[in-house]
């Protein structure tokens with residue numbers, strides 16, 4: 001007996017010798033099982049991410065074991081730690097270098113809101129400069145919370161239409177952050 005479990009098939013129509021579904025569902029299924037993170041770790045929350053990568057929590061169970069330090073091969077920008085205002089443009093540049101579709105996770109209180117550092121030099125949340133898909137509360141959050149946020153992103157990736165990134169609402173979102181929209 002094999003312990004290998006098959007993933008759930010997307011909704012579709014099944015008959016003798018055939019299974020039909022939509023392209024969106026197949027693409028969403030593939031994307032959701034191979035979301036590669038780009039860890040942008042500046043302080044303590046990054047340590048929690050390291051634990052999430054370790055054998056106990058084992059993020060590779062969900063297809064995300066391959067951290068990408070090249071923005072062009074990454075799907076999720078995971079910002080973990082305090083982001084100084086001087087560092088804001090670098091975070092934004094990394095985000096812009098990532099290819100679509102891309103998602104952003106703000107890990108911990110600092111990345112989400114500045115945390116306890118309500119000071120002139122600290123960015124009060126990365127959503128001041130880039131759009132964020134999932135916020136992970138806590139100072140620091142536990143690895144379980146990071147995995148929970150990954151599950152949320154997987155749901156988003158799975159249910160997203162292949163056209164979403166070309167829709168006016170998405171373009172308007174990027175324009176509101178003064179991020180150029182790449183046609184393609």
Ligand code: SF4
Pocket residue numbers: 043044045046080081082107108109110111115138139140141
């Ligand atoms: S949220 Fe807390 S644990 Fe995370 S980087 Fe900020 S101070 Fe450190």
